[in-house]
Structure formats: C-alpha cells, structure tokens
Amino acid sequence: MISKTVAVFRQLLVMSTTLLTIEITATASFAQVNKVYSPLPLPSTYEVTDSLTDKDIPTGQGGFARDYTVKLNKGENLAVDLASDSFDSIITLLGPNGSTVAENDDGPDGSSNSLLFTRISETGSYIVRVRSFGETGVGAFKLKVTRLQPVK
Template sequence: MTSWKNGSWKLGCMLATAIALGGISLVSIAPAARAQQTLFEEQGNLQPMEDEYTFSGTAGQTVTIAMNSDVFDTLLVLRGPNGQDVTMNDDYARSLNSTIVATLPTTGTYTVLARSFSGQGGAYRIVVRPATAYDQAYARGFEQLRNGQMDQAIASFTDAIGQDPNQPIVYLDRGDAYYSQGNIQGVVADYTRAAELYERAGDTMAAQGLREQLEYMRSNPTPMPMPMPMPMP
C-alpha cells in the first residue's frame, strides 16, 4: 500500500514536471464530490490599460503633450507614423504627471498612448498643443539635469525663466543644479523665489515647506537630500 502511494506520488511529480516543460497537455476533470452547481460564470475581454489618441503633425513641428491626473501615476508614449515609438515620459516637473516636448521627425499621423504606470485607473486630462519657448527651454533643462549636465541645465533653466518668470518649478530645478555645484547662495535665491510664487498662488503649504528647507540649509551647511514639491496647478 505504501509503495503504491510512493509510486503514484512519483508519477504525479513526473507528470507535473512534464506539464511545466510543455511536453504533455492534460484536461482537468473535477472530482465527483466537487461537481456542484456553478454560482457564477461569465465571459469577458480584458482590454490593455491604455488609451490611444491620434493627431496630424508636420516634420520639424515641436509639440507639447501633457497628461495629468489627480488619482494615478501617468505614463505617456509618442508613436510615429511608422509605428515606432518616438519618445516617452513618466514623471515630469517634480510630479507624477507626464509631459513630452518633442520635435516631430516626419509628417504624418502620430499616436499618443496614455497609460497608467502602476496599472491603476481613473480620470485624467490629456492635451496636445504647439510647444512654447518656455516648454522647450524647460524640457532641455529637465533632460540635462537628469543627465548630470549641470552647467547646461542652469543655462536652459535661466532661458526658461526669461520666457516665463512666474513658474516656481524652474527655480527649484535650477536651485538643485546650483546645489550639486555647491552654490548655496544660488540655491537660497531660487528656493526663496519659488516659495514666494507658491505663496502668491495660494499654496502656503509648499511655500512653508521650502522655507523650512532653507532654514535648515542655513543652519546645517552639510548637503541634505531635497524633497520635490508638487507643481502649481
């Protein structure tokens, strides 16, 4: 009796291994004791977690594509007329929202894929428009900062400030570039200006958070990680 059980167990293991390797296909048969009335049975079609939008673009045209949501982490993909991905973005401008600023390589119909980074869903807003001079300057600085090109990033952020001096995010990003170079005076000036802009926009919490960071920096010259406040709406 015991040897039969052992043999049956070994055979079961061999079958499981063969099935896992794709060598055998078996049809599962429910035991008679479990053959009870079905409580629920439906058919469905699980859709991919993305929406698609198209627009017509011209070679050399620079566009800004922005996707914002208050309930999930967005992800944007721009696909060209040839079906190949041109670029993508997850997080942008110190937020979980996504923005692409891109110069279109060819004329044709482009596809924008709106996705959720973590698979969650919810309401969102997506906009495609011609890129402004500020958009282009900030996007350059954003990429340069990510790539560790601090001098170039500072120059691009300074250009962006010249185009629109009322955006606190660009001061914060330029301040971070200054911080990486040890230019504390530049950090203090830019973070102070960003706090003023947040306060003017009614975001007193962000303004207070920045002022607390500045106070800490003045009293503790040792570098510290800087959290990233959310942008103004």
C-alpha cells in the same frame, strides 16, 4: 470502383470543410482585432478630459492605455501634458510606423503627471498613448498637446 470514388469524395469534403473553417476563423479573428483596437481622434482643440477604464488596452503590466490619433507635420515642436489625480501617468508618442518617438513617466515638477517635449521629424499620423504605470489603475485624466511656436 464506386467505394474508391466515395472515399476520395469524403476526403475532398473533409478537406474543403476544414479549409472553410480555417477561413471563417481567420476572418472572424481579423474582424475582432480590428474592432478591438480603434484609436480615438484627438479633438481639434488638441485637449481632452477623459478616463482610463478596465475596458481600455491592457498594458500587460496590470495597467491600461488609451490611444489618440493626431496628424503632425515635420518640424513641429510639441509639448504633450498628461495629468491625473487617479493614477501614475505615462505619455508615449508613437510615430507613423508605430515606433516610439518620445515617452515620459514623471514631469519635472516631481509629480506623477507626465510632460514631454519633442520635435516631429516626419509628417504623418501619430498616436498619443495615455497609460497608467504598473498596476496604478484607472481614472480621470487630462491630456493636452500644444504646438510650440518659436519666440520672435
């Protein structure tokens, strides 16, 4: 009877230890994910001069991305301009639900800079994603978000 009780106790101990290990691993993974992804707030000037580095978000295509958050209101018209002499830029605007609202690879001037125009359909927090095309890499860039006003 005692050996049966000891066997049951060992099974419970092994199961409890396994569940504790799973919980610690899941918590550490969750904390690690939250620590890794942290979009930067876009300054109040809606303009930033910054650099993409190999410490930014890997795109899975050899390049990197950096995200900026900005609060936008329904009905606003935007121009988002991204310029870099170091890499072929792509600009993406992600909506409050994470879906792509607009994206541009090359601007109308034939350069590898990016320029997009869009109208905001929902008030909320948006992500402006700066990324390099393919394996074009890292380096300095200038990002500017302009709220366009109707001509009177």
